[in-house]
Amino acid sequence: MTRSTELMPGTLDLLVLKTLELGPRHGISVAERIRQITAGAFDVKPGSLFPALHRLEQNGDIRGEWTVSAEGRRVKTYRLTVQGRRQMAAEEREWARVVAAMAQVLGS
Amino acid sequence: MRAAARLASLWRGLFRRGRMEAELDEELAASFEELVARLTAAGLSPAEARRAAAREMGNPTHLKLAVREAWVVSPWDAAAQDARQAWRGLRGTPVLTGLAVATLALGIGATAAILAVVRATLLTPPPYRDPERLVLVWADLTAAGHPRVPLSGPELSDLRQRTTSFEGLAGIWAGSVTLGEQGEPEFVRIGLVTDDFFPLLGVDAAAGRTFAPTDAMAGPPTTILLSSQLWQRRFGADPDVVGRAITVDGRPTLVIGVLPERFRLALPPDAGIPDTIEAFQLLDRRIPEAPRGQRFVRVVGRRRPGVSLHEASQDVDRVAAQLSREFPSPHGSAFVTVELGSENTRRVRGPVLAVAASVGLLLAIAAVNVLGVLVARAAARRREIALRVVMGAGLLRTLRLALAEGLLLATLGTILGIGVGHVALTALLAWRPEALRLGEATLDARVLAVTSALAMLWGLLFALAPLREHARANPVALLAGARGEERRVGASVRAGLVIAQVALTLVLLVASGLLARSFARIQAIDPGFRAAGVLTFRVPSATPRHASPEAREELAHSLGARLRALPSVTSVGAVSHLPYDSIPNWGGPFSPDPDTGQALPNADYRSVSPGFFEAAGVTLLEGRDFTDDDRAGSEPVAVVDDRLAARAWPGRSALGQRLRVDPFSTGAASVWVRVVGVVRHVRHRSLIEALNEQVYFPLGQAFRNPVAYLVRSSADASALAPAIRAAVQEVDPSLPIYEVRPLSAYLERARSVQRFAMVLVAAFAGTALVLAAIGVYGVVAYTVVQRRREFGVRRALGATRGQIRNLVLLDGAKLTGAGAALGLAGAGVAARLLRSQLWGVSAADALTYAAVLPVVAAAALLACWWPARRATSAEVLDVLRAE
Numbered sequence: 001m002t003r004s005t006e007l008m009p010g011t012l013d014l015l016v017l018k019t020l021e022l023g024p025r026h027g028i029s030v031a032e033r034i035r036q037i038t039a040g041a042f043d044v045k046p047g048s049l050f051p052a053l054h055r056l057e058q059n060g061d062i063r064g065e066w067t068v069s070a071e072g073r074r075v076k077t078y079r080l081t082v083q084g085r086r087q088m089a090a091e092e093r094e095w096a097r098v099v100a101a102m103a104q105v106l107g108s
Numbered sequence: 109m110r111a112a113a114r115l116a117s118l119w120r121g122l123f124r125r126g127r128m129e130a131e132l133d134e135e136l137a138a139s140f141e142e143l144v145a146r147l148t149a150a151g152l153s154p155a156e157a158r159r160a161a162a163r164e165m166g167n168p169t170h171l172k173l174a175v176r177e178a179w180v181v182s183p184w185d186a187a188a189q190d191a192r193q194a195w196r197g198l199r200g201t202p203v204l205t206g207l208a209v210a211t212l213a214l215g216i217g218a219t220a221a222i223l224a225v226v227r228a229t230l231l232t233p234p235p236y237r238d239p240e241r242l243v244l245v246w247a248d249l250t251a252a253g254h255p256r257v258p259l260s261g262p263e264l265s266d267l268r269q270r271t272t273s274f275e276g277l278a279g280i281w282a283g284s285v286t287l288g289e290q291g292e293p294e295f296v297r298i299g300l301v302t303d304d305f306f307p308l309l310g311v312d313a314a315a316g317r318t319f320a321p322t323d324a325m326a327g328p329p330t331t332i333l334l335s336s337q338l339w340q341r342r343f344g345a346d347p348d349v350v351g352r353a354i355t356v357d358g359r360p361t362l363v364i365g366v367l368p369e370r371f372r373l374a375l376p377p378d379a380g381i382p383d384t385i386e387a388f389q390l391l392d393r394r395i396p397e398a399p400r401g402q403r404f405v406r407v408v409g410r411r412r413p414g415v416s417l418h419e420a421s422q423d424v425d426r427v428a429a430q431l432s433r434e435f436p437s438p439h440g441s442a443f444v445t446v447e448l449g450s451e452n453t454r455r456v457r458g459p460v461l462a463v464a465a466s467v468g469l470l471l472a473i474a475a476v477n478v479l480g481v482l483v484a485r486a487a488a489r490r491r492e493i494a495l496r497v498v499m500g501a502g503l504l505r506t507l508r509l510a511l512a513e514g515l516l517l518a519t520l521g522t523i524l525g526i527g528v529g530h531v532a533l534t535a536l537l538a539w540r541p542e543a544l545r546l547g548e549a550t551l552d553a554r555v556l557a558v559t560s561a562l563a564m565l566w567g568l569l570f571a572l573a574p575l576r577e578h579a580r581a582n583p584v585a586l587l588a589g590a591r592g593e594e595r596r597v598g599a600s601v602r603a604g605l606v607i608a609q610v611a612l613t614l615v616l617l618v619a620s621g622l623l624a625r626s627f628a629r630i631q632a633i634d635p636g637f638r639a640a641g642v643l644t645f646r647v648p649s650a651t652p653r654h655a656s657p658e659a660r661e662e663l664a665h666s667l668g669a670r671l672r673a674l675p676s677v678t679s680v681g682a683v684s685h686l687p688y689d690s691i692p693n694w695g696g697p698f699s700p701d702p703d704t705g706q707a708l709p710n711a712d713y714r715s716v717s718p719g720f721f722e723a724a725g726v727t728l729l730e731g732r733d734f735t736d737d738d739r740a741g742s743e744p745v746a747v748v749d750d751r752l753a754a755r756a757w758p759g760r761s762a763l764g765q766r767l768r769v770d771p772f773s774t775g776a777a778s779v780w781v782r783v784v785g786v787v788r789h790v791r792h793r794s795l796i797e798a799l800n801e802q803v804y805f806p807l808g809q810a811f812r813n814p815v816a817y818l819v820r821s822s823a824d825a826s827a828l829a830p831a832i833r834a835a836v837q838e839v840d841p842s843l844p845i846y847e848v849r850p851l852s853a854y855l856e857r858a859r860s861v862q863r864f865a866m867v868l869v870a871a872f873a874g875t876a877l878v879l880a881a882i883g884v885y886g887v888v889a890y891t892v893v894q895r896r897r898e899f900g901v902r903r904a905l906g907a908t909r910g911q912i913r914n915l916v917l918l919d920g921a922k923l924t925g926a927g928a929a930l931g932l933a934g935a936g937v938a939a940r941l942l943r944s945q946l947w948g949v950s951a952a953d954a955l956t957y958a959a960v961l962p963v964v965a966a967a968a969l970l971a972c973w974w975p976a977r978r979a980t981s982a983e984v985l986d987v988l989r990a991e
Contacts, residue, residue, distance in 0.1 A: 027135065028142040046139065047166045047174065054132075055178040064135075071145060076135045 012044065012052050013061075014095060017080060017088040020062060024079035026069065027053060053078060061087045132175055140165055190512035197513055204485050205517070207886070208478045211879060212521025212563070215474030217528025218872065220551055220559045222467040224533055228549035229460050230453050234374040237310025238410075242448040243417065244376070245277065245407040245424055247441070253709035253800050256378065256444065258403045258692075260775070261395030263431065263441070264302075267407070270427045273420040275412050278305040279391060279405035282381045282692055284814060286648055286844055287342065288355045295648065295814070295844040296338065299373065299385045300329075306388075308410050316350035316365025319390055323364070329389040331362045336369040338386040356389075358652030376451045379406050380692035400435055401775010404692065408448065421445040437775075458945050459865035462623070463872075465941075466616055470872045470879075473612045475566055477883040478517070480605040482570050484890040507571075514571030515564065522563040526556065539864075602887045603923055610927025611934055613873070613880040614964050618935035619942055620866070620873035621956035622949055627866040629948035630859055635687065636790035638725025642818050642851035643825040644686055647836060647843050649807070649815040654840075657740050661808065663839065664717060665736070667817075670835040676823040681720030684812035686851070687792040688858040694812075696770035697777040698803060700756035711752060711801045712793070713771060715810045721747075721787055723818040724851075731763045731785030738784075739808035747785040752801035762786050769803055771810040781805070795858050796947050818851060826850055865945060877967050885971040888920050892975040899979050909980035916979045920972030928964055932957065 019025065019033045030053070031044045044052075056062045061084035069075045080088070140161055147157035165171065176189075198205040233239040245267065246256040259267070259279070268277050281300040286293050306318035314336060323331045332354070334343070343349045353360040367388075375381045395405065411420045424443045431441040529551055537549065647667070654663045664682065671680040685691060695712040718734045720726075729750055738745050746767060753762035763786070768777040781803075793799055807815065821828055829848050836845045856863075892899075899912050939951035949956070 026142065027139050028146070032146075045166060046136075046164065047171050050136070050139075050171060051174040051178040054175045058179060069142070073138060073141060073145075074134075075138045075142065076131070 011095075012048060013056060014088065014091045015042065015044075016049075016052055016056060017061060017084055017091070020078055020080045020084075021088065024065075024067075024077040026067075026075040026077045030078070056084070059087075060084070128179065132172060136165070136168065136171065187512070190508050191516055193509060194512035194516045197509070198516060201485055204481050207882065208481045208517055209520045209524060211474045211477050211481075211882075212517065212566070213524035213528050214875065214879075215471045216521055216525025216559055216563050217530075217532055218467050218875070219471050219562065220526060220529030220555055221532035221536060222464050222868075223555045223558060224529075224549040224551050225536065226460055226464050227552075227555060229456050232548065233449050234452060235370065235372065236374075239449055240447070241275075241411045241413070242309070243409045243411060243420060243445050244379070244448055244451055245409055246444050246446070247403060248444040249442075249710065251440075251707060251709070254695075258380075259405050259407050259443075260400045260403045261398040261405060262400050263403075264405050264407055265396035266431060267409075267424065267427055267443075270430065271420075271423045273411055273415045273423040275410045276304050276308045277407055277409040278302045278308045279395075279407050280305055280375070280381060281391060281404050281406065282385065283389075285357045285387075285389075286651065288358060288842065293842045293844040294342065295646070295846045296387055297382055297385045298332075299381065299388045300391045301388050302391055305408070306333075308408065311367065311371055313365035314368040315347060316363070318365055318367075319388075324390050324393040326393050328357070328359060329361070329392075330359075331364045331390065332356055333364055333388040334366045335371065335386045335388075336367055339366045361389075374448070374452055375406065375408075376448075377455055377690075380690065381406060382690035384690070399773070399775040400437075401696075401770065402773045403775075404773070409445075417445065417447060456861060459861050462619070462865050462942055462945050463868045465938075466619060466869045466872045469612050469616050470876050471562075473609055473616075473876045473879050473883075475569070476605050476608050476612070477879050477886075478521075478566070478570060480602060480609070480883050480887055482514075482517075483601055483605070484886060511568070511571040514569070515567040517570055518563045518567030521566075522560050525559070525563070526551065529559070599891070602890070606884050606887050606923045607927040607930060609880040609883045610924055610964060610968060611931035613876045614928055614931025614960060615934040615938050616869070616873040616876045617960040617963060618931075618956060619938050620869040621960050622939055622942060622946055622951065622953060623862075623866040623869050625953060625956055626945070626947040626949045627859070627862050630795055630862055633791065633795050635795060635855065636726060636788050636792070637687065637851075639850070639852040639855045641822070641825050642723065642725075642820050643828050643832065643848065644816050644818050644851050644854075645832060645836075645845050645848040646814050646816045647845050649682070649811070649813045651840070651842060653842070657808075657811075660811065661739065664807065667836065667839045668717065668719070670839060671817065671819055671832065674819075674828060674831050674835065676821045677819055677828070678822050679719055679723040679820045681723035681818050682717035682807060682815045683720050683724070683818065684715040684807070684815055685792070686816045686818075686854055687790070688794075688854045689816075693793060695800060696773060698752070698756075698801070699768045699777050701766040701768065701780075704756065708755070709800055711769070711803045712799065713769070713803050713805065713810070714792075715771075715805045715807045715812045715815075716747075717807050717815075720804075720818065723820045725820070726790055727788040729786045729788060730761065731783070733785060734804075734806040734808075736808070738806035742809075744779060744781040744809055745784045745806065746781040747787055747804040748783055749787055749789040749802040751789045752803065753783075753786045755801060767803070771805050816847075862945075862947075877963070880964075881967045881971040884920060884923070884968050885975065887923075888916065888972050889975040889978070891919065892916060892979045895979070913976040913980050916976035917969065917972050920968060920976075924965060924968035927968075928961060931964070932961075935960075 015034055016030060019030050019037075025033065027046070027049060031046070031049050034042050034044050053062070053064070057064050057078070060081060062078045063081050064076045064078050066074060067077045143161035143164055144154075144157045147160050148154060152160060234242065236242060245259065247259055247263070248255060249257045258281075261279075264277060264279050268274075271277070279302045282297065283300050284295060284297050287296050288294075301319070303319040303321045303324050306312070312318065313333070316333075318333060319331065323329075334349075339345060339349065349363050350365055351363065353362050355361070373381060373383060373385055391405070409420070411417070421444075424445045428441045428443045435441070533549060533551060649664065650660050651663075654660050668680055668682070671677060685694065693712060694714070695710045698708060698711045716734065718736060718738075721728050721733055731747070734745070734747065746769065748756075748762055748767070756762065756767065757765055762783045765783045767781050767783060769779055769781055770777045771779060787802075787804070789799075790802060791799060792802070819825065819828060819832060832848065833845055836843050899907075899915075902912060903909075935957070936952070939946075939953075943951045
């Protein structure tokens with residue numbers, strides 16, 4: 001069992017956007033993907049995942065559509081919108097700035 | 109882009125919420141199945157997989173709540189959500205909510221109705237162009253007992269020529285004419301004006317034109333300007349009537365125009381210009397040459413822009429001083445210049461403000477009442493709120509919810525209150541005390557705006573007061589079940605609210621008691637005549653066919669004979685003025701022989717027929733009534749009232765004495781009359797103000813047209829109306845008969861403003877009493893519920909039911925006592941403010957206070973009685989077991 005890390009506030013949105021960068025996914029698959037790429041460091045529970053998805057959808061960064069999954073179940077999949085892509089880029093830059101600043105503080 | 113997305117989401121949030129909820133459910137269900145599938149694929153048994161998936165998904169309610177929070181993206185949406193939640197909360201306590209909304213609606217409704225009245229009576233300027241520049245100029249004969257007297261024709265013309273402060277000065281006088289020939293003869297009140305009257309007011313004709321200087325004639329007018337109402341009623345709104353000749357008083361008269369529908373005369377009631385004027389004609393062009401003593405012109409002036417009332421007044425006073433030197437007269441010439449607007453409201457301001465103030469008190473009581481309900485409710489819900497706080501609802505969220513509840517209550521109360529206000533105003537208008545000129549009172553946008561703003565202010569207050577309860581509550585202690593905490597918190601606030609309600613109610617009750625007592629005094633005033641059993645009507649006493657004195661005499665004689673012959677009629681008389689009617693007063697100087705040497709006030713003059721004193725029930729103290737022999741050509745005679753007799757011939761009989769008077773308004777007392785009778789003084793113009801001495805002339809010697817007849821009957825007088833109409837028809841079918849009404853109607857009219865104030869304040873006081881009783885009941889009942897455990901323990905320890913009941917009653921009595929003490933102090937202040945509205949009753953009238961206290965005490969104790977009984981019915985073991 002890998003140790004899961006507390007998500008910093010605001011980072012979940014960026015993580016979700018990043019996950020959807022390569023293609024549409026449904027909610028459970030987004031959580032799974034995050035767990036995979038962070039090697040289990042971030043385990044996003046539905047309790048925070050779904051509010052985040054809906055918040056992003058309300059903002060117009062992602063769009064949900066009803067599709068049929070590979071297993072033939074009807075699921076709601078989310079894909080990144082053009083605006084979401086821009087938003088992601090902006091947040092990535094912001095994140096890089098924060099990381100650099102933090103590194104400087106911690107490294108000095 | 110983002111803004112567009114938010115707008116779209118707002119739209120979805122407002123109108124597609126149901127669908128969004130359904131989609132969310134579906135999405136979560138699908139996700140659950142997905143999880144189960146994955147877990148099963150990972151090797152779990154289906155049952156285990158379902159359990160694990162459920163664990164992973166967490167509490168579905170919380171999850172959905174969190175997602176819904178995410179939907180909230182605009183303040184508007186947040187407010188809508190708060191409102192929904194507030195509504196659920198309010199619905200949870202239907203009785204308390206209903207009580208609060210009903211109380212609010214009552215308070216707001218009353219306020220809206222009275223605001224509309226205040227606006228229509230006090231705040232609406234006269235409906236003319238730049239009304240603030242309009243003034244009235246009166247002659248000031250205070251020394252003769254008349255602070256406001258019309259001017260004479262020459263005085264108006266002097267003022268026009270010698271003042272510089274005015275754009276113009278116009279005159280108006282009231283008269284009456286008979287519209288004839290086509291259709292039934294009809295009597296119409298007319299205004300007699302100078303040609304600049306309408307331009308001065310800034311009023312233009314709706315059809316045709318108003319008067320021009322070239323219309324002015326020497327002699328009877330040849331033109332007429334119709335009101336829209338008369339034009340519609342008599343001429344069927346026929347546009348061709350303008351430019352046509354109609355018959356007015358038997359003479360062909362040109363209709364030059366029709367006034368706008370919304371035009372109305374707005375002159376102060378004491379100007380003696382009736383509101384019922386329906387047409388206008390021109391004053392005689394020669395009025396500047398009329399005698400200076402003939403004061404009949406009501407003068408309206410328009411100040412030049414930039415000229416203050418004070419400057420205009422000084423300008424007028426300067427001319428008055430000149431006239432005093434040029435035309436010496438016993439009382440000198442003094443003028444008084446007043447604003448038309450404030451003069452119009454002078455008489456009604458006091459009563460209307462008294463009513464408005466009592467509505468304010470009622471509103472305060474209603475607010476305190478609702479506050480009490482909400483505080484009690486907050487206390488009852490403290491566990492719920494504490495739970496929310498513990499569950500992590502932020503203080504901001506709690507505040508928002510409280511605000512939403514307060515504003516929602518206020519909104520519901522306002523909506524209902526506007527309905528209540530509408531009904532109340534309709535009732536008020538149906539009642540319509542003439543003197544108040546309530547005609548234009550409506551719940552217009554401004555009244556509604558002010559009322560709603562007031563209600564929302566309350567909403568804020570309602571939200572904040574219970575918050576205090578929440579803030580003081582210690583959630584952990586509460587949830588741990590520290591019951592003692594509940595009683596202390598807020599008890600003092602609730603006690604304060606009860607005390608405030610009782611105090612405010614007492615103030616209102618005292619005010620209403622004082623007004624009722626003074627109305628009873630006014631009601632008990634002996635006006636000097638007996639109104640019961642008398643029907644009155646007016647007819648012209650001369651027509652073109654009855655122009656000569658002989659013909660007039662014949663007309664009066666035959667009409668009198670026919671009326672006297674009607675069954676049940678005991679006496680008949682005619683008079684120039686009915687008590688409290690709206691036609692201009694008639695009066696003049698008098699000087700007795702021998703001269704008393706002192707400057708005497710003017711007397712009121714009346715012309716009466718033989719039999720008038722008997723028909724009106726005026727007591728003849730000495731001498732005789734007039735007879736048919738007191739006619740033109742015989743010795744001029746008069747009947748005087750006892751006051752004049754006592755003033756002119758102190759200690760001696762007035763009979764046979766000679767008096768110099770001025771029945772033909774020449775400006776000087778130049779006609780000698782012999783006193784043949786003395787009657788009791790009649791309060792014929794005002795019930796409560798001191799009036800002038802009275803001189804009565806026989807109609808045969810001092811002819812007036814038209815006259816009013818009084819018919820006294822031994823049976824129901826109003827049943828006589830058809831027979832009277834028939835009698836008038838028989839005498840002369842061309843005689844219009846009008847204003848057929850009981851004499852008592854005039855008397856009621858004289859008391860109408862006082863009655864208006866008294867009845868309304870009494871209604872408010874009664875409502876306040878009920879509200880306060882509900883308030884006391886609510887608080888005491890709530891305390892009883894909270895103290896049930898204590899009562900249970902007391903009962904277990906041996907207290908009797910009676911002892912526990914007394915405990916509750918004592919609590920109530922203490923609160924009531926404190927409120928009453930405070931209320932007495934407040935009532936003392938209020939009564940002093942009300943003093944100008946009281947008549948014959950002192951502001952410190954002990955009887956009123958003594959009568960009101962037990963009423964409040966009884967209501968309060970009654971309100972405590974029920975909760976007290978509930979307290980004793982608490983079953984000891986039940987209560988203790990519940991712990």
